[in-house]
Amino acid sequence: MALPEAKQTATEARLAALELPEGGCLKAARQAALSRVQTMGLPSRRDEYWKYTRPDTLTAAEVSKAAVFETGEAPMFDGFDRLKVVFVDGVFDADASDDLSLEGISIERIADICEKDIHWAKDLYGVLEARGQTPVQRPLAALNTAFATDGVVIHVTGTPSKPVNLVYRHADEASDAILHHVIKVDSGASATILENGPAAARFNKCMEIDVADGGALHVVRAQGRDHERRAATHMFARLGTESVFKSFTLTVNGVLTRNEAVVELTGDDAVAHIAGACVGDGDFHHDDTVFITHDAVNCESRQVFKKVLRNGATGVFQGKILVKEGAQKTDGYQISQSLLLDDDSQFLAKPELEIYADDVACSHGSTSGAIDEEGLFYLRSRGVPKAEATDLMTLAFLAEAVDEIEDADVAGAIIERLEGWLARRH
């Protein structure tokens, strides 16, 4: 079916501004992704899946500039014992990065494996993304697969002694970064990936994650506090039997952020937790779009999303649990809540359940509310000033999402950062 003319034109304009990288072993995957984009067309406001978030600036041929933001504070996860992999405006920076060798894990650049004819990543690159295109299209992810200029392929073979920290620095106000990572976790292996930094004026990131039977992967990322950046990120995860995948995202500020997570539970007894906490102010727009497919028996999935919005900020949540026929004993939980600190802010939520098995427990809840006045008065009556009391209540509201982080040190660092950010406003 031909695309609507406007969509066709917009898609062609964007593609014309990009160059398909030399492929090597990823050539076929890139070309297949390109034809997916051409068939689907890039998202437009009229697409149901983009009803609440305007994709224009994400799909435009020209990047909207974003001033480089000086935070005046140490980057998130500094001080952690970690293996640092640094990208500046979407380009790997070997000098700023640590030595990539670490026991139990292998890390290579996409750019390097492209030169090889055979590589394990070939069987994953673009594969999970392509699977994630049905039943809902995600053209920006296909665009990423086709045109990603950098990224890493990570093979977790054991239990590395420290997390891998992907650091995304922003240096050029007109940078347009497309990064693609592939992570393969072997049977019984386990690792933690930390991500932080604004990355670029416009950032398109795709992460494909394959967790084999009994494997575990934890991803914790922090997006913020720069405001002008735009980001569209995708996470495609496939989980084997008794495997675990947990992801948490903290987002503070950002004029436009769309984080999509597409998780497929393909082995029995697998566990997937996708959580997010965000704090937005003013022309902040943040969209969490999650699609979890249960295609095996006795799997557990949790979606926990909390948003604090003020001064006209917008939060979006589109979350779906699809339980396929035969995925009995599914335990699916989904909650999305917003704390609206004024009348101008809005939270748009579309929670969905689609269930084809008859022996499952699935629940979803979505709420919007103001700060609890009773609680606020109680704290103040004990001497806690209003601003501090509001922060305490705000942190408490976000706590259920932050609690999804398994590593206590990482959770502590996230909370500490949140406290600092909230206190700045006093």
Added chain:
Amino acid sequence: MLEIKNLQVKLEDEDKQILKGLDLKVEAGKVHAIMGPNGSGKSTLSYVLSGRDGYEVTEGSATLEGEDILELEPEERAAAGMFLAFQYPVEIPGVGNMTFLRTAVNAQRKARGEEELSASDFLKEVRAKAKTLKIDADMLKRPVNVGFSGGEKKRNEILQMAMLEPKLCILDETDSGLDVDAMKLVAEGVNALRDENRGFLVITHYQRLLDHIKPDVVHILAGGRIVKTGGPELALEVENNGYAGILAEVDA
């Protein structure tokens, strides 16, 4: 300590006068009890004194050690030495009880220009005080009042009072929802805090709490005014004859 003169208060949202010229004086070292029938304005008095929204003072004054408290924010009143033990302590999911206590103690110290308590000193103090109130470590770790029984909530109020060491303690129907054993425990906690520099205002329906917290002065509040003041024997009179007799006598 606390001096209330001709206090007149109405609800902000509706034109309903609740307190109609209340006079009251609580001296340091004394326990004053306020008793009264439902709807007489007992809880309104405690809320107005602690600074809750929704009430409008149309006339009169309230001072704590000479300072006009009605103009102060709730947190400023707390720092000035006022404490209200809530009739219905509020549950705050996500805020740990210990965090809450430490934040409150240090916020008050800061407001008074005192040095904040170190984490270890705070911990030592809170543990000792919790122990006498039979508050276990688990209750200190849990979110504020969440999942607490009625008795646990009230004990938690007294623990806060003990930690904050206020000058004036207002106890709003602290006996409601308590069985006899829990009431004893709470009363012991309160009695332990009695000293010559601290005043108490104990608001209650029933005389039974006053068996455990012996008042120096008893006031009867009715129709938004103190209608009778006496010694502990006044509470016994209420217990035996109800409010009807006293009110008839006042009206007459």
